[in-house]
Amino acid sequence: MNNAAYSNLGTKVGMTQIFDTDGSAIPVTVVKAGPCMVTQTKSLSTDGYNSIQIGYYETSFKALNKPLLGHLKKVNAPAFKHLREYKTELDSKFETGQIISADLFSVGQMVNVTGNSIGKGFSSTQKRHNFAMGPLTHGSKNHRAPGSIGAGTTPGRVIPGKKMPGQLGAQKTTVKNLKIIDIQIDQNLILLKGSIPGKRGNLISIKPSN
Known part of the structure; x- marks a missing residue:
């Protein structure tokens, strides 16, 4: 199965700790991964590349503009606040309307988490x-x-950078190789060892580590 099959959107719930069989405390971040819905599929023949678009976090239709409303109503999708596109392989089996949840991941799997860091x-x-x-x-x-920022009369300006x-x-940040400690499928919760970007409630993207 290709990488996009595991890609998912989610929300950072917070941090806590759990204990393993040896009694050691493991710091974990609780993530609510999905459920997400496939709102669009693209293929190499029609769009030049293969990808899927997934929607996450249902909101009111009043919060969306008319082009986005028409895009979602075309596939009978609810009003999603967040839409993201992920590239897929040629043998992708995704279909419009398919639900993607936390059960696509497995305990012990290594993932990369991307989100906006806390603004300071x-x-x-x-x-x-x-x-x-x-x-x-x-x-x-x-x-x-800060001290000197220029080189004098020549060039007579501040060098960019x-x-x-x-x-x-408040920048897009990726934390790589986080281990999945536990999955609670009934609540779509994933426990990741370590910390991830952003504060509680932050939108994140989860992908498998290559």
């Missing part, structure tokens, strides 16, 4: 890039200043 606002170079502090005594007024203060966090 406008941050200094010390917090954002781990710059060193300036002298704190002897009348120094250069405690947290300099490490400077700015927005920290």
Whole structure:
């Protein structure tokens, strides 16, 4: 089965710990994986590549615009807040309307989780890039200043890409090779060893590790 067969959208529930047979505590992140619905399929002959589009998290039809409403009503799908597309192999068996849930994963499997990291606002170079502090005594007024950012008259401008203060966090982040410790199929819950990006309620994408 190809990678997209296991790909799923979910929500971060929170972190806790469980105990193995030896009594050791294992930190885990609880993820609600699906259920998701296949809302569209694409093929190499008609679209130039093979993929599926899945929808997750039902909402009100009033929250969607008319093009999206027409797209979902065409396949008799509910109002999904999130839509994502995943590429598939040539032998994909997915069909429009198919439900994808947590039972496609297995205990012990390694997965990659992608989501937006927690936003930390406008941050200094010390917090954002781990710059060193300036002298704190002897009348120094250069405690947290970034220092020189240019090369003088030539070229007479700041070179793009300099490490400077700015927005920290709130970026697309992927944590790889997380082990599935347990699966509760009746509630679509997956317990992953370790932490994943974002805060509670954050939308995440789960894919198998290659």
